[in-house]
Amino acid sequence: MYEIIAFYLFSSIILALFYIVVTTKQPVFAITALASGLIFIGGLFFLLDAEFLGVIQIAVYSGGIMALYAFGFMFFDASKDIEERTSANKLPFVLFVLVCVILNFLLISPKIALPKPIVEIDTNITNAHQLGLELFSKYLLAFELAAILLLVAMIGGIMLLSSKMDKSWTTTPDDEIKADS
Amino acid sequence: MIGLEHYLILSVIIFCIGLLGLLRRKNLLMLFFSTEIMLNAINLAFVSVSSYLGDITGQTVAFFVIAIAASEVAIGIALILLWFKKTRTIDLDSLKYIKG
Amino acid sequence: MLHNLILIALFSPLLSSIVSALFIRSPKKLGIFSSILIGISFISSFLLFVFYENSFSYSLFDWLNVGNFKLSFGVLIDPISLVMINTVTLVALIVHVYSIFYMDEDKSINRYFSYLGLFVFAMMILVMSDNFLGLFFGWEGVGLCSWLLIGFWFENNDNTKAANEAFIINRIADLGMLMGLFYIYWNTGSLQYSEVFAQIPNLSNTTITLIAMFLFIGAMGKSAQFPLHTWLAKAMAGPTPVSALIHAATMVTAGVYLLVRSNEIFALAPSVNIVITYLGVFVALFAASMAMVSNDLKKIIAYSTLSQLGYMFVACGVGAYWVALFHLFTHAFFKSVLFLGAGNIMHACKNELNIKKMGGLYKDLKVTAIIMIIASASLSGLPFLSGFFSKDKILESAFSTGYLDIWILLLLGAMMTTFYSFRLILLVFFVPSKEKNSHTHDAPKYVLYAMGILGVLSISAGWIINSFEKFINIPFELNIEHSTHYVMILITVLAVIITLVYTICKYKQPIKEPTSKINTILKNEYYIPYLYSNIFVKLYKKIAEFLYEIIDQKILDKFYEKLAFSVFNFGIVLRKLNTSNLSIMIYFVIVGFLLLLLTNFIRILL
Numbered sequence: 001m002y003e004i005i006a007f008y009l010f011s012s013i014i015l016a017l018f019y020i021v022v023t024t025k026q027p028v029f030a031i032t033a034l035a036s037g038l039i040f041i042g043g044l045f046f047l048l049d050a051e052f053l054g055v056i057q058i059a060v061y062s063g064g065i066m067a068l069y070a071f072g073f074m075f076f077d078a079s080k081d082i083e084e085r086t087s088a089n090k091l092p093f094v095l096f097v098l099v100c101v102i103l104n105f106l107l108i109s110p111k112i113a114l115p116k117p118i119v120e121i122d123t124n125i126t127n128a129h130q131l132g133l134e135l136f137s138k139y140l141l142a143f144e145l146a147a148i149l150l151l152v153a154m155i156g157g158i159m160l161l162s163s164k165m166d167k168s169w170t171t172t173p174d175d176e177i178k179a180d181s
Numbered sequence: 182m183i184g185l186e187h188y189l190i191l192s193v194i195i196f197c198i199g200l201l202g203l204l205r206r207k208n209l210l211m212l213f214f215s216t217e218i219m220l221n222a223i224n225l226a227f228v229s230v231s232s233y234l235g236d237i238t239g240q241t242v243a244f245f246v247i248a249i250a251a252s253e254v255a256i257g258i259a260l261i262l263l264w265f266k267k268t269r270t271i272d273l274d275s276l277k278y279i280k281g
Numbered sequence: 282m283l284h285n286l287i288l289i290a291l292f293s294p295l296l297s298s299i300v301s302a303l304f305i306r307s308p309k310k311l312g313i314f315s316s317i318l319i320g321i322s323f324i325s326s327f328l329l330f331v332f333y334e335n336s337f338s339y340s341l342f343d344w345l346n347v348g349n350f351k352l353s354f355g356v357l358i359d360p361i362s363l364v365m366i367n368t369v370t371l372v373a374l375i376v377h378v379y380s381i382f383y384m385d386e387d388k389s390i391n392r393y394f395s396y397l398g399l400f401v402f403a404m405m406i407l408v409m410s411d412n413f414l415g416l417f418f419g420w421e422g423v424g425l426c427s428w429l430l431i432g433f434w435f436e437n438n439d440n441t442k443a444a445n446e447a448f449i450i451n452r453i454a455d456l457g458m459l460m461g462l463f464y465i466y467w468n469t470g471s472l473q474y475s476e477v478f479a480q481i482p483n484l485s486n487t488t489i490t491l492i493a494m495f496l497f498i499g500a501m502g503k504s505a506q507f508p509l510h511t512w513l514a515k516a517m518a519g520p521t522p523v524s525a526l527i528h529a530a531t532m533v534t535a536g537v538y539l540l541v542r543s544n545e546i547f548a549l550a551p552s553v554n555i556v557i558t559y560l561g562v563f564v565a566l567f568a569a570s571m572a573m574v575s576n577d578l579k580k581i582i583a584y585s586t587l588s589q590l591g592y593m594f595v596a597c598g599v600g601a602y603w604v605a606l607f608h609l610f611t612h613a614f615f616k617s618v619l620f621l622g623a624g625n626i627m628h629a630c631k632n633e634l635n636i637k638k639m640g641g642l643y644k645d646l647k648v649t650a651i652i653m654i655i656a657s658a659s660l661s662g663l664p665f666l667s668g669f670f671s672k673d674k675i676l677e678s679a680f681s682t683g684y685l686d687i688w689i690l691l692l693l694g695a696m697m698t699t700f701y702s703f704r705l706i707l708l709v710f711f712v713p714s715k716e717k718n719s720h721t722h723d724a725p726k727y728v729l730y731a732m733g734i735l736g737v738l739s740i741s742a743g744w745i746i747n748s749f750e751k752f753i754n755i756p757f758e759l760n761i762e763h764s765t766h767y768v769m770i771l772i773t774v775l776a777v778i779i780t781l782v783y784t785i786c787k788y789k790q791p792i793k794e795p796t797s798k799i800n801t802i803l804k805n806e807y808y809i810p811y812l813y814s815n816i817f818v819k820l821y822k823k824i825a826e827f828l829y830e831i832i833d834q835k836i837l838d839k840f841y842e843k844l845a846f847s848v849f850n851f852g853i854v855l856r857k858l859n860t861s862n863l864s865i866m867i868y869f870v871i872v873g874f875l876l877l878l879l880t881n882f883i884r885i886l887l
Binding site for chain 1: 183186187188189190191193194195196197198199200201202204205206208210211213214215217218221224225228229231232237238240241243244245247248249250251252253254255256258259260261262263265271
């Protein structure tokens with residue numbers, strides 16, 4: 001009972017918040033709604049017994065990624081209203097409904113029978129423990145690659161945004177550096 | 182106990198909301214928000230299926246999706262900022278360089 | 282232990298090649314390193330010989346496993362391959378040492394050593410393989426290295442052309458060889474020597490004859506027999522040590538090796554043997570006649586190689602396989618040392634090749650001269666030098682199998698050999714020189730010592746003839762009475778000595794050689810190169826031009842042009858779809874996604 005209540009509560013909040021994200025004209029509303037929506041998705045993860053991912057969701061998504069967006073926002077004028085697309089206002093909604101209906105139909109149609117669980121999740125070890133075992137044995141290479149990807153993304157972000165990163169300070173004459181700064 | 186269908190339907194609806202945002206918005210940052218919503222919808226589907234089947238693989242994949250989303254945002258924001266510095270706008274319609 | 286020795290002998294040349302290849306751009310010279318590796322290979326080969334008891338086959342790994350066709354990459358150690366690997370690695374070792382000196386000033390010396398090492402590796406595979414496919418692999422490998430090394434100074438277009446000619450002519454012969462291999466596999470179902478030879482007696486006569494013929498065509502190309510001989514003289518465009526190793530001692534004798542190796546096939550194909558014998562005699566005389574008038578230092582030696590290969594083929598043709606192998610063995614030493622001596626002369630005379638312009642080099646190049654005189658004497662078959670034993674044995678074998686005509690012709694060939702060898706020696710070393718070139722100097726000491734080893738072998742390699750026969754153990758009966766035998770040897774020796782005396786008298790002073798008609802024909806190599814270029818090359822060119830102008834340009838190109846333009850025009854139509862507006866593209870994406878979903882939807886509904 002408590003689970004059902006939690007699920008419906010969370011899902012209605014999530015849907016409402018995300019709807020605000022895609023429709024509101026004020027960027028600050030959008031970012032706040034998105035952040036809270038993501039936290040509630042983390043809540044759903046907890047409901048699904050995936051505690052580790054729930055924590056990651058809140059920490060990385062709502063904490064890290066949203067902070068990044070917030071910083072991004074500082075460069076733009078946040079108080080200005082966002083312009084909406086004026087033409088073809090109906091078409092997005094039509095497509096939205098169509099995709100939604102068909103996809104749902106596909107998912108719950110009886111012809112797509114979900115396979116029976118192969119391995120029961122061992123309740124003796126925690127979710128984080130299990131995920132760790134999986135990540136560091138079977139998916140070790142992918143894990144390392146993801147780490148490299150993040151590193152590359154970090155360096156890429158720094159390179160793109162900081163000016164004169166392509167110049168070497170050791171080879172530039174001193175007076176030029178002074179003139180620049 | 183709630184059935185798996187509930188979670189899947191919820192994730193489809195969230196996905197479609199993201200799609201709607203993608204179609205309606207023309208502010209580049211808002212487009213990014215929409216893609217975040219879609220990624221989360223997929224994550225939700227992964228995790229729910231994983232926990233219903235008792236197979237940890239789905240959660241592993243969701244973990245990687247989060248990692249990829251993080252790097253996407255880092256690069257994406259940097260690119261948008263570059264664009265903004267250059268043109269003083271982040272309107273999607275301003276990106277018109279490859280007209281056939 | 283033996284297996285390890287095999288691996289060391291086989292792969293240290295490859296290691297030398299790879300390491301040298303890695304240092305191609307580096308100014309560090311790797312000659313000594315390469316020589317050491319080849320030396321290791323020689324020592325292992327020699328140890329294999331020392332510890333040899335019974336012939337055995339050692340499979341390295343499974344090579345091909347297709348359907349019923351199974352082939353392992355194996356090594357066969359038996360007397361024939363032992364003789365070959367020892368000869369090859371010894372000559373290769375000395376040529377490597379010599380190259381350190383000879384190629385010293387060349388800036389791509391490491392590239393040179395890399396090719397040379399690869400050549401030795403391929404040659405080792407050729408002679409050690411226990412199946413025909415491995416032999417063919419090595420066969421092609423040495424062909425490739427020969428091409429690389431003839432065209433080593435590729436900046437000069439002539440060298441490239443010579444390399445290409447050698448390669449292309451070898452391709453023609455290799456086609457014959459390949460057909461022979463296919464035919465063998467078709468009829469015996471295997472390429473392993475042991476299995477093939479076991480099955481050969483069960484085949485019909487025509488089949489055996491065809492197989493032998495095809496294999497012989499392959500041997501003709503590699504050993505530069507008429508009519509595929511033109512490449513060998515042109516191959517002298519490569520560095521001189523290469524000529525010594527590849528085009529005198531080892532690669533060109535691969536054809537003889539093939540005949541000796543598959544002697545069980547050839548023994549059953551008497552008609553092919555007759556062809557081999559007569560062709561061998563013809564080449565022996567034909568090449569010797571060209572060597573008699575040539576003025577090019579290296580070409581004379583090249584023709585002499587050709588002539589000696591003819592002798593070896595005669596030995597194979599009359600069935601005296603061990604004699605052929607023995608002549609191959611002795612020939613490798615004196616011929617390679619002759620080439621190395623020629624290299625010294627070229628080095629001293631600043632790459633001059635015309636022997637008419639040389640003379641009086643004896644006092645400057647004393648050691649080289651002595652070594653070359655020994656080698657020439659051995660080549661001519663002066664008594665008790667190595668060439669005497671082997672060449673004499675060939676004459677005897679021909680005589681004892683009843684080919685009296687061939688014996689006479691070979692004797693004539695031996696006299697011609699003496700003539701051209703000593704003509705070369707006299708013109709280069711003893712005739713008073715017209716121009717004074719004062720600053721000639723001999724090669725450094727270590728080079729001369731290395732050449733000295735080969736010089737000693739040119740003298741002594743023949744002395745082991747009796748144990749050699751026992752070791753090889755391919756039976757061949759010589760049924761000549763003792764008295765006839767002595768008379769024959771006497772005749773041969775007398776003929777050679779008379780020719781020698783005549784030559785010395787004739788070339789004591791620089792003389793003008795007559796420009797008779799025969800002389801012109803000989804100098805132009807019987808006009809065969811012209812004939813080839815007029816008949817084959819021009820015809821081929823015409824066909825190629827026809828194909829290019831009509832088939833390629835007018836039919837194929839037009840077709841593909843149309844095809845390309847239709848794609849282009851379609852692109853012009855599609856280009857209008859690209860409005861460069863990203864939001865419209867997102868619509869496209871989503872409509873596409875929707876279509877995808879719909880198809881699934883319909884599939885589920887049905």
